[in-house]
Amino acid sequence: MPSPGFAYDARTWKEVVHLLANLPLSLLHFVYVIVTILVGTALSLTVIGLPVLATGLAGARLIGRSERARARRLLGVRVDEPSPLRGAHPDDGFFGRLWAALKDPVGWRAVLYCLIRLPWGVVTFVITLLGVVLLWPALGHLARGMGNADRVMVRGLLSPSDELERRIAELESDRGIVVDTAAADLRRIERDLHDGAQARLVALAMGLGLAKEKLLEDPDAAAVMVDEAHGEVKLALQELRDLARGIHPAVLTDRGLDAALSSVASRCTVPVSVSVELAERPAAAIEGIAYFTVSELLQNVSKHSGARQAGVDVWRVEGRMMLQVTDDGKGGARLDGGTGMAGLAERLGAVDGLFVLESPVGGPTTVTVEIPWRDRDAMPAAGGTGRASGGRG
Secondary structure: OOOOOOOOOHHHHHHHHHHHHHHHHHHHHHHHHHHHHHHHHHOOOOOOHHHHHHHHHHHHHHHHHHHHHHHHHHOOOOOOOOOOOOOOOHHHHHHHHHHHHHOOHHHHHHHHHHHHHHHHHHHHHHHHHHHHHOOHHHHHHHHHHHHHHHHHHHHHHHOOOOHHHHHHHHHHHHHHHHHHHHHHHHHHHHHHHHHHHHHHHHHHHHHHHHHHHHOOOOHHHHHHHHHHHHHHHHHHHHHHHHHHHHHOOHHHHHHOHHHHHHHHHHHOOOOEEEEEEOOOOEOHHHHHHHHHHHHHHHHHHHHHHOOOOEEEEEEEEOOEEEEEEEEOOOOOOOOOOOOHHHHHHHHHHOOOOEEEEEOOOOOOEEEEEEEEOOEHHHOOOOOOOOOOOOOOO
16 A cells, blocks of 8 residues: 555645735735835824834835745745835935835835735635645645745736846846946055056165265266166066056057957967957957956966867857957866856956857857947047956866
8 A cells, every 4th residue: 555645746735825815924924014105194194104104114125025035935936025215325314215205116016916815815825725624635735826926926926027138137236237347446456556666666766876975976876776777667668568567558449350360369379369359349349358358368268278279259149249269279177166267258248248168178268248249439448457366267
């Protein structure tokens, strides 16, 4: 004989629990909404009416959060949390913040959810209870159908407002990436100046000071010191040129992306063919992003790929600039693991770019990048853009 057990699986019983809990919870939520919203509306002509209404909307937001959590645990519904309430500017004072709270669309949708849930909660409670007691064979179908209706309500009324709100959340995340990137680049420039050119210039000043003291006493030794100082000047100038190239190369500004990428390819340890098919130059910021993206990818090719040759192709497809860097190396590059590839993908995502990596073990590796196109006269010239750390997963 088979061992005894429940006739339905865990998913069905979770739906049953959710449906039975609808009535008591919807009753509590309905009473809360009626009391706060009606009282706030009735007293809106007085001093305390609007604050009561704003408080009621804030509480409705909390109800929506609890309902999303309940649906996530019992119905398996994955709904993103709406963005936090965006208040007015602090300088607007109390009434500005109050007006922002009263216009909260998330709170008003939660109020509507609470109002329509009471009759629905009565229906689901009664039908589910009858299914458990009398309609046992049909319980699974009943629970699944009403559970799907609940899923639709949660997604329709308790999800983020629309695509615009989701876009705002993405932009907030991207803004954090851009700020962190800019701070890291400033620290890198400061470190390079302090440890490189600045140190050489300090040594140059000391050497020239000693040469000045020995100019009359020992002209030959002074000449040697001046010659050494001349060598230090050359090295300092070279380091400054390299630093300037890392911020924004002059060849990119003067001659465009084709010449700049050819210059980068010439410094790669692997032979690189470059093909740039652009009828016009994009905005300076877009050129900078494309330049540093290809530069980082070619650094990875030099350091990690073991390739014999590589290629860089740039072209435009409607409103997107397309970049593709290929090599015939050993492959195995990955985005995970905190590699430079992951950092590069994050930085491209922060400007609405797309980064696609195809690198099977044994090769070849193909990296395809899409960057939004901007006309050159549509954006002001930019001095440069941040670089991602090199590395290959």
